[in-house]
Amino acid sequence: DALFVCIGGIQAIGGLRETLVSLGVSQVVEAFDMDQMTNPQVRRGVQVIRSTVRTIPHLKYSTYLWNPACKGIDDYLWNELRKGA
Numbered sequence: 001d002a003l004f005v006c007i008g009g010i011q012a013i014g015g016l017r018e019t020l021v022s023l024g025v026s027q028v029v030e031a032f033d034m035d036q037m038t039n040p041q042v043r044r045g046v047q048v049i050r051s052t053v054r055t056i057p058h059l060k061y062s063t064y065l066w067n068p069a070c071k072g073i074d075d076y077l078w079n080e081l082r083k084g085a
Contacts, residue, residue, distance in 0.1 A: 010045030017052050020059075027060040028053055034068040 005020065007013060010032070020028065030050070036042045054061055070076035 007049075010042050010049070013049055013052060016049070017056060020053065021056060025056075025059065027062075029062050029064050031064045031073040033072045034066065035071055037068055 003023070003025070005016075005023075005025075007016065030046070030053075032046050032049075033042065036046045050061070053059065064073070066073070066076040070079050
């Protein structure tokens with residue numbers, strides 16, 4: 001019961017707000033790559049996206065963080081899946 005909206009890069013956010021509104025999204029869980037912790041350019045991009053998305057009225061917004069040894073959410077989930085196997 002989850003919809004993933006992906007962007008092609010931290011700066012590729014044209015139409016993001018409008019897309020979320022048109023889809024009727026009521027909750028966003030941000031899961032950007034963990035290099036946001038060490039890369040100032042990525043961190044600035046994430047901050048722009050956060051401020052943009054948070055302008056949507058009545059939207060619940062949270063951030064999902066994981067072990068930075070796994071850069072992306074896909075790497076993290078794959079690693080967790082392999083641990084459970």
